[in-house]
Structure formats: C-alpha cells, structure tokens
Amino acid sequence: xxxxxxxxxxxxxxxxxxxxxxxxxxxxxxxxxxxxxxxxxxxxxxxxxxxxxxxxxxxxxxxxxxxxxxxxxxxxxxxxxxxxxxxxxxxxxxxxxxxxxxxxxxxxxxxxxxxxxxxxxxxxxxxxxxxxxxxxxxxxxxxxxxxxxxxxxxxxxxxxxxxxxxxxxxxxxxxxxxxxxxxxxxxxxxxxxxxxxxxxxxxxxxxxxxxxxxxxxxxxxxxxxxxxxxxxxxxxxxxxxxxxxxxxxxxxxxxxxxxxxxxxxxxxxxxxxxxxxxxxxxxxxxxxxxxxxxxxxxxxxxxxxxxxxxxxxxxxxxxxxxxxxxxxxxxxxxxxxxxxxxxxxxxxxxxxxxxxxxxxxxxxxxxxxxxxxxxxxxxxxxxxxxxxxxxxxxxxxxxxxxxxxxxxxxxxxxxxxxxxxxxxxxxxxxxxxxxxxxxxxxxxxxxxxxxxxxxxxxxxxxxxxxxxxxxxxxxxxxxxxxxxxxxxxxxxxxxxxxxxxxxxxxxxxxxxxxxxxxxxxxxxxxxxxxxxxxxxxxxxxxxxxxxxxxxxxxxxxxxxxxxxxxxxxxxxxxxxxxxxxxxxxxxxxxxxxxxxxxxxxxxxxxxxxxxxxxxxxxxxxxxxxxxxxxxxxxxxxxxxxxxxxxxxxxxxxxxxxxxxxxxxxxxxxxxxxxxxxxxxxxxxxxxxxxxxxxxxxxxxxxxxxxxxxxxxxxxxxxxx
Ligand code: ADP
Numbered sequence: 030x031x032x033x034x035x036x037x038x039x040x041x042x043x044x045x046x047x048x049x050x051x052x053x054x055x056x057x058x059x060x061x062x063x064x065x066x067x068x069x070x071x072x073x074x075x076x077x078x079x080x081x082x083x084x085x086x087x088x089x090x091x092x093x094x095x096x097x098x099x100x101x102x103x104x105x106x107x108x109x110x111x112x113x114x115x116x117x118x119x120x121x122x123x124x125x126x127x128x129x130x131x132x133x134x135x136x137x138x139x140x141x142x143x144x145x146x147x148x149x150x151x152x153x154x155x156x157x158x159x160x161x162x163x164x165x166x167x168x169x170x171x172x173x174x175x176x177x178x179x180x181x182x183x184x185x186x187x188x189x190x191x192x193x194x195x196x197x198x199x200x201x202x203x204x205x206x207x208x209x210x211x212x213x214x215x216x217x218x219x220x221x222x223x224x225x226x227x228x229x230x231x232x233x234x235x236x237x238x239x240x241x242x243x244x245x246x247x248x249x250x251x252x253x254x255x256x257x258x259x260x261x262x263x264x265x266x267x268x269x270x271x272x273x274x275x276x277x278x279x280x281x282x283x284x285x286x287x288x289x290x291x292x293x294x295x296x297x298x299x300x301x302x303x304x305x306x307x308x309x310x311x312x313x314x315x316x317x318x319x320x321x322x323x324x325x326x327x328x329x330x331x332x333x334x335x336x337x338x339x340x341x342x343x344x345x346x347x348x349x350x351x352x353x354x355x356x357x358x359x360x361x362x363x364x365x366x367x368x369x370x371x372x373x374x375x376x377x378x379x380x381x382x383x384x385x386x387x388x389x390x391x392x393x394x395x396x397x398x399x400x401x402x403x404x405x406x407x408x409x410x411x412x413x414x415x416x417x418x419x420x421x422x423x424x425x426x427x428x429x430x431x432x433x434x435x436x437x438x439x440x441x442x443x444x445x446x447x448x449x450x451x452x453x454x455x456x457x458x459x460x461x462x463x464x465x466x467x468x469x470x471x472x473x474x475x476x477x478x479x480x481x482x483x484x485x486x487x488x489x490x491x492x493x494x495x496x497x498x499x500x501x502x503x504x505x506x507x508x509x510x511x512x513x514x515x516x517x518x519x520x521x522x523x524x525x526x527x528x529x530x531x532x533x534x535x536x537x538x539x540x541x542x543x544x545x546x547x548x549x550x551x552x553x554x555x556x557x558x559x560x561x562x563x564x565x566x567x568x569x570x571x572x573x574x575x576x577x578x579x580x581x582x583x584x585x586x587x588x589x590x591x592x593x594x595x596x597x598x599x600x601x602x603x604x605x606x607x608x609x610x611x612x613x614x615x616x617x618x619x620x621x622x623x624x625x626x627x628x629x630x631x632x633x634x635x636x637x638x639x640x641x642x643x644x645x646x647x648x649x650x651x652x653x654x655x656x657x658x659x660x661x662x663x664x665x666x667x668x669x670x671x672x673x674x675x676x677x678x679x680x681x682x683x684x685x686x687x688x689x690x691x692x693x694x695x696x697x698x699x700x701x702x703x704x705x706x707x708x709x710x711x712x713x714x715x716x717x718x719x720x721x722x723x724x725x726x727x728x729x730x731x732x733x734x735x736x737x738x739x740x741x742x743x744x745x746x747x748x749x
Contacts, residue, residue: 032056034091035077036064037108039124041117045076049088056091059099061130063092072131074100074123076109097130098313103367104330110367111328111353111360116660116724116741121353126328129309132302137196140166141183148191154178155186162192169194203317206289208261212253218398223251225395226373227258230336235366239342239387240375242397244606245570248375249281251397252338253288255373259336260318266335267312270321271361273344275299276564279545281340282321289319296322296329324349324357327364334368337361342374342383343599345592348746356744358383377606378599378637381645385655407577407608407615409633411624423520424512429578429618430524436576437528437557441613444571445517445560446604447580450534451475452516453509456483456494460503469704477536478515488703517580518560525558533561563600569607575615577608582619582629590748591653595644598628598637605632652713654744658720661745662710662727663697666737669706675737676708682730688715689723699749705738711745 034056035045048064050056060075070092108126112119143162148155157176161167165175169187173180186192215223222240229236242248256268270285272278275297285293294308294317308329311317315332322329324347327337339347339361347357358374359382365372374383374392387394412428419426425433425445436443453476456465465474467485474483476494484491497504509516518532533547544564550556554573585597601619608615621629631640649656664679666672676694683691693710700707714720724741733739 031081033079033081033088034062034075035079036062036073036091037076037123038064038066038071038073038120039127040071040120042120043118045119047088049081049090050078051090054091054094056094057099059102059105061095061097061099061127063095065089065092072127074105074127076105098310098330100126100330101313101332103334104328107360107364107367108328110363111355113725114360114363114721115353115355115743116721116728117353122328122355125325125353126330128325129305129312129329132306132309134306135198135303137198139168139194140197141169141172141187141192142166142195144190144193146189146191148186149189152182154182158182158186159191166197203294203311204291206260206291206293206318208257208289210288210290212257212288213250215250215254216247216398218396219247219251222395222397223254225393226251226255226371229393230255230259230371231262233262233335233369235369235371236393237362237365237372237374237386237391238393238395239379239383240373240395240397241379241387242377243399244377244603246377246397246399248377248397249284249340252340252373252375253284255336255371256285256319256338257289259371263333263335265315265333266318267315267331267333268319268336268338269326269329269331269334269361270319270338270340271324271326271347271357272321273323273341273346274564275323276544276548277340277569278321278323279542280548280569285319285321293319293321296320296326298323298325324355327357327360331368334364334370336371336373337365338373338375340375341603342376343378343380345596345746348744350742350747354740354742356746359744378602380599381595381641381648382655384641385645407575407605407617409605409617409619409635411582411629411633412618412620413624414620414622424517424580425520425524425578426620429620432576432616432618433521433525433558433578437525439575440573441575442551442554442556442571442573443558443576443578444574444604444607445521445558445578445580446562446601447512447514447517447560448563448584448600449511449513449581450477450486450536450562451484451513452478452519453511453513455510456507457510458498458500458503458506459508460498460506461501463498463500465499465507469701471699471701475513476509478519479536487699512580514560514562521558521560528557529555530558530560531556533559533564535562535564563604571607573613575608575613577605577615577617579604579617579619582621582632583623583626586623586626586628590746591659592746594628595641598631598640601628601632602637652715657716658714658718658743659745660712660714660720660724661742661748662693662712662724663707663740663742664694664709664733664737665702665705665707665740666734667705668736671734672706672708672737675731675733676710679710679727679731679733682727683710684723684726684730686714686718686723688718689713689720697749709748711748 032050033047034050037045056075063070064073108122111122161176169183173183240248259266313330339358342358349355386392412426417426433443455473456476467490472487482491498506514532514534521530551571605617690713694708697707697709
C-alpha cells in the first residue's frame with residue numbers, strides 16, 4: 030500500500046498539499062521534505078500521513094526527505110493553533126518556525142592538527158610550528174603567524190603528513206549551564222516568590238504566573254531562580270525568555286551568563302543566518318537549553334520546553350503588526366499549554382488582560398514588595414506647562430532645566446524621555462502652509478537632522494530636505510514644527526555646553542551591539558544627559574541616573590485608541606522607574622498640559638491600582654478587552670470605486686451572530702498608504718464568542734477581487 034503525505038509549505042496557502050510518498054522514503058509527521066510546487070521545489074513539513082485510497086488521479090511525489098531535524102509534534106500543533114487564532118494560513122507561522130532551518134550553515138574552517146608522525150628532518154622553525162600546533166587548533170596562516178615562521182614551513186609539514194588539515198565548525202557550541210552556582214541571597218519577598226515558582230516548575234504541567242513588582246524590585250533575580258529549578262529538575266528541560274526589544278537582550282544575556290557561567294542562545298532579527306541555523310538545530314536537538322529572544326523565538330522547535338518567561342509582558346512590542354499578525358504574550362501562554370510548561374509573565378505595570386486573568390484566578394499572582402535594598406521609587410512631580418512653559422521654540426521648562434542643573438552639579442545623570450524619533454515631527458512651509466507628506470501616503474514627513482532627510486516613519490520613504498517648498502517654490506521657507514529627540518538633544522547641548530549628551534533611539538542604534546555600547550557608557554557614567562525614546566526607557570539599570578524628565582507626557586494620550594491611557598501609564602511608569610535604582614534617591618518630572626488627567630494623577634501618586642481599577646471599570650462597561658474581544662478587518666486597494674463596492678458587499682455578507690457587533694466600513698484614519706486607499710471594519714464580540722471562527726466564516730462568504738488586499742487583525746493594537 031502506498032501512502033499520501035500532507036505537506037505544509039511556508040507560504041500563504043489555505044492548507045497543506047497532498048503528495049505521494051515514494052517507495053522506501055519512510056516519512057514521519059514533522060519531517061522536513063522538498064516538495065514540488067509548479068516548477069519550483071520548496072522546503073515543507075509533513076503534517077499528516079495516510080494510506081492512499083487508490084483510484085484517484087496520481088499525485089506528484091515528495092522529491093526528497095531532507096537531512097534536517099524534524100519539527101516536534103507540539104511545534105506543529107502550536108503552528109496550527111496560531112494560524113487558526115490569527116485567521117491566517119498555517120504556512121505563515123510555519124515560515125517563522127523554519128527561519129532558522131532555512132538559514133545557511135556556517136562554513137567550516139580549516140584547522141591544523143599534529144598527526145603524531147615525526148618530521149623527516151627537524152629545524153628550529155619546524156620545532157616552533159609543532160610546539161604551536163600542539164597548543165591550539167589554528168588555521169594554517171594563523172599557525173605560521175603564531176610560530177613566527179613563513180607559511181611555507183607549515184605547508185611543508187602538511188605535505189609531509191606531520192600535520193593534517195581538518196574542517197571544523199567555528200561557531201561555539203552551547204555550553205551547559207552551571208546549576209550549582211548560587212544566586213544572590215534573596216530578600217524575603219523574592220525568596221517566597223522564587224520558592225513558589227520553583228515548585229510550580231518542578232511539579233511540571235501548564236500553569237501561568239504573573240510576577241508583579243515595581244521596577245527594580247528584583248523580578249529578574251526571581252525568575253533566574255525558576256530557570257535554575259527548571260533546568261535542574263530535568264536534564265533535558267529547555268527555557269525560553271522573551272523580551273520586547275532587541276536592545277534589552279544583551280543586558281539579560283549578560284545576567285544569565287553571570288548566573289550560570291554559560292551564555293544562553295540569542296534569537297532575534299539581528300542574529301546572523303549561520304548563528305540562527307545553529308540555534309535552530311540546538312533547540313530542535315535539545316542541546317541548547319536556554320534561549321533569550323524576541324517574539325519570533327516563540328516559534329522555535331523546542332524539544333522539551335519546560336518554562337517560558339515573558340519579561341515586560343505589558344509591552345506593546347509583543348504585538349506583531351505585519352505579515353503574520355499575532356500577540357506573542359498571548360501565544361506564549363498557548364505554547365505553554367501545548368507544551369505542558371510553566372509560564373511567567375513579569376511586569377511592573379501588567380496589562381489589563383493579564384491583571385484580569387490574575388484577578389479571576391486563572392493566573393497565579395505573585396507580588397514583590399518594595400525595591401530591592403535601599404533603592405526607593407522616585408518622587409514624581411507634574412510640571413504644568415500652562416503655568417511654567419518653556420521659552421518659544423524650546424521644549425524644556427524652567428523647573429526641568431533647574432532640576433537638570435542640580436543633577437549635573439551632583440555628578441549624577443539625567444534621562445530625557447521623548448517617544449519621538451528624529452528632529453521634528455512636522456515640516457511646514459511658512460509661505461503657503463503646505464505640510465510635507467510622504468507621496469501617496471497620509472502621513473507627515475519627519476525631519477532627521479543627522480541624516481539631513483525627511484523620513485516617513487510609516488512606509489520608510491525618505492528624501493533629502495529640499496531648500497524650497499515643493500508646493501509654492503518659496504525659498505528657505507520650510508520650518509520644523511515640534512520636537513523629536515534630536516531637537517531636545519540640541520537644546521540640552523545649548524543649555525549645558527559642558528555636559529556629555531547622547532541620543533538613544535532606533536535611528537542612532539543600528540544594532541544590538543551598538544545599543545549595548547551606549548548602555549555601557551551610561552552605566553559607566555560616561556554620559557550626563559541621555560535623550561531617549563522608549564528604546565531606553567525599559568529594563569535598564571543605570572546606577573547614577575537620578576533624574577528622569579518626560580518632555581511630553583501627553584504625547585501618548587492623543588489619538589485616543591482603546592489602550593491610550595493604559596499604554597501611557599505603562600510607558601511613563603517604566604521611564605520614571607529608571608531613576609534612583611540604587612542608593613541615590615530619584616526624581617521624575619513630567620511635563621504636561623493636562624495635570625488633572627487621571628493618568629497624570631496616578632503617576633504622581635504612584636497609585637497604579639487605583640488607576641487600573643478605573644480603567645478596568647470603563648472597559649467593562651463598554652465590553653472592550655479584556656471583557657470582550659476585538660477584531661479588525663482592513664481592506665486596501667488602488668481603485669477607490671472598486672474598494673468602496675467591495676467594502677459594501679462585505680458589510681452585506683457579515684454573518685449575524687449573537688454577541689457580535691460589526692462597525693464599518695469606515696475610512697481608516699490613515700486612509701492612503703503607498704497609493705492604496707484603506708477601509709476598516711471593527712468587530713466587537715463578547716468574551717464567550719469565538720471571534721476567529723466568526724471572522725473566518727465571514728471571509729469565506731466573500732471573494733475579494735485580486736487587486737484588493739484583506740488583512741485580519743485579531744485583538745488590534747493599532748487603530749490606524
Ligand atoms: P526588576 O527585574 O524587577 O526590574 P532586577 O532583578 O533587575 O529588578 O533588580 C534590580 C537591581 O537590584 C539589579 O541590579 C539586581 O542585580 C539587584 N538585585 C535584585 N535582587 C537582588 C538580591 N537579592 N541581591 C542582590 N542584588 C539584587
């Protein structure tokens with residue numbers, strides 16, 4: 030009897046395709062294979078096998094079984110679940126899962142080894158080479174250099190068979206963590222939490238814990254203990270630590286390395302392909318036991334995942350907005366369930382979703398007390414910009430400048446936080462009023478002075494700043510409106526010419542290493558004033574940082590999406606939490622035009638719980654997450670009439686279902702992007718409704734014209 034293999038391909042196809050299993054190939058579910066699709070051969074994964082019924086038309090055969098590790102069944106189950114939840118094709122999450130498997134292997138390097146044979150004749154140069162070769166495995170060129178001889182001497186010994194050339198993998202393997210090393214002595218509150226987490230990990234089985242404690246309370250130390258317990262309880266157990274920003278990985282890796290005397294594997298978009306391949310294989314084979322990574326690490330083929338930690342769980346960076354759309358924190362919980370693993374969600378400002386689950390008893394809730402040691406939370410003051418505004422064309426108010434001066438005089442550091450990249454968010458012609466926009470896109474161009482360009486942060490379009498208005502032709506008429514970090518840096522330099530000022534934003538930090546260098550400079554006290562976007566507001570620990578100035582605390586409250594208040598609170602609490610983490614007391618000044626706003630009042634009082642209770646009540650009344658579900662459908666097309674007609678047809682086709690409301694179609698706030706018009710539907714459903722199934726059913730009822738793109742976004746974070 031011959032068999033049929035269902036092969037899932039890493040593409041946006043509705044389902045797995047059937048192929049015939051060639052005689053003797055002996056496939057198993059999870060195997061990686063090469064399978065033909067049209068004229069191409071693609072890497073795919075076997076997701077099912079069944080006996081051929083016979084009589085059907087012949088199927089194309091699987092071309093080859095690949096010599097790569099298979100995907101574990103739990104990984105396949107997770108991929109399937111994620112696709113169904115996101116109302117997307119399973120090939121999409123599979124593509125993420127195969128990113129490491131498809132990366133090229135590192136090229137092996139030549140090293141020279143003694144064979145044991147004695148040289149026919151001995152010379153001082155030859156002796157030096159043999160001595161060096163006995164000590165270390167080096168390439169022929171390095172060996173000659175180490176011995177201080179010419180390359181010909183080494184070659185002669187190789188030709189004679191005294192030395193042999195061997196090919197070796199140069200990437201370091203995964204050192205085993207040293208679990209006997211003790212961690213720091215924990216304080217009582219930490220020790221109690223660590224004990225409970227270690228017990229949960231040892232007991233095996235799925236469980237979720239919210240580890241809730243102010244910034245600096247020592248959450249990382251606590252979860253390191255849970256990691257140690259997981260690895261010690263089972264010699265095959267693996268741990269995944271997820272972080273919201275690449276900029277944070279280096280610091281966390283350093284802490285893991287110090288704790289276990291072995292570097293964990295690193296996984297994010299900056300990791301070079303050969304290293305990615307090695308991590309993928311290490312994870313699939315079980316040799317790699319700790320992975321620290323960004324959200325896509327969740328799709329790695331773990332052999333035996335025992336513990337997942339989602340640090341800064343509230344962070345909106347966990348939401349992937351492009352390509353395969355998913356919320357990594359939520360999927361981490363799903364993965365934990367499938368793997369039978371413990372999940373720890375750590376935050377000083379947990380998301381309302383997680384808090385709700387903790388309140389309802391679905392998650393365990395561990396609270397850490399005060400900051401570790403003598404460190405205290407900073408004093409938070411509101412600077413009312415209506416009363417003490419900065420001078421015209423300036424952004425730092427007199428009270429903030431005064432505080433900066435005092436901080437500098439004490440030899441301490443200031444962080445100026447402004448969540449806006451570039452120099453100015455808007456460039457306007459003072460002659461004709463024209464606002465510089467990206468072509469075919471409803472978004473302003475942001476001025477970047479370092480690069481001298483105007484950049485669209487939405488599409489990536491950029492152009493040199495013109496010297497006359499492209500609209501009216503007036504010369505030197507373009508003015509920069511509003512501040513970005515580069516402009517605040519300019520102001521700080523002008524105010525304090527002797528201070529060492531630096532900028533930390535995704536434009537100035539090109540990769541993880543560069544970010545690490547800046548963080549180290551800050552830790553080492555080589556910077557007096559750091560102007561930073563949210564990239565620096567999270568997670569870091571700067572001993573000499575005692576003043577945080579929030580340049581525009583109202584920024585996140587504008588635009589009014591569902592999470593505006595919550596997000597602003599989280600971000601500002603994180604930013605202000607950077608101050609005074611050690612023995613020096615910290616201060617935070619928030620510049621605001623709305624000091625009476627509940628978010629500002631909560632930040633001032635440092636009363637998280639009151640603020641969250643009020644937010645929670647509002648969401649409950651309106652049935653919004655976490656009390657209800659939201660989904661968005663975004664349609665885009667170049668032809669406005671066609672888009673309009675399809676959006677109307679789609680509205681007609683919406684299934685009637687109890688507990689579901691469909692709003693729209695409406696023009697998206699960003700109604701034009703890259704020449705495509707955009708329309709949106711918003712769907713609200715009660716918690717007990719399977720919103721993914723509803724949207725899948727809706728989509729099945731319509732067939733968009735080829736020129737119209739439809740995107741479904743479950744639990745949207747962006748309402749643009
Ligand atoms: P969080 O993750 O809650 O922000 P961290 O774990 O980073 O807090 O701890 C803040 C600082 O306090 C770090 O420098 C950490 O090394 C230190 N720390 C925390 N707990 C202890 C402890 N028990 N002993 C010594 N140092 C600690």
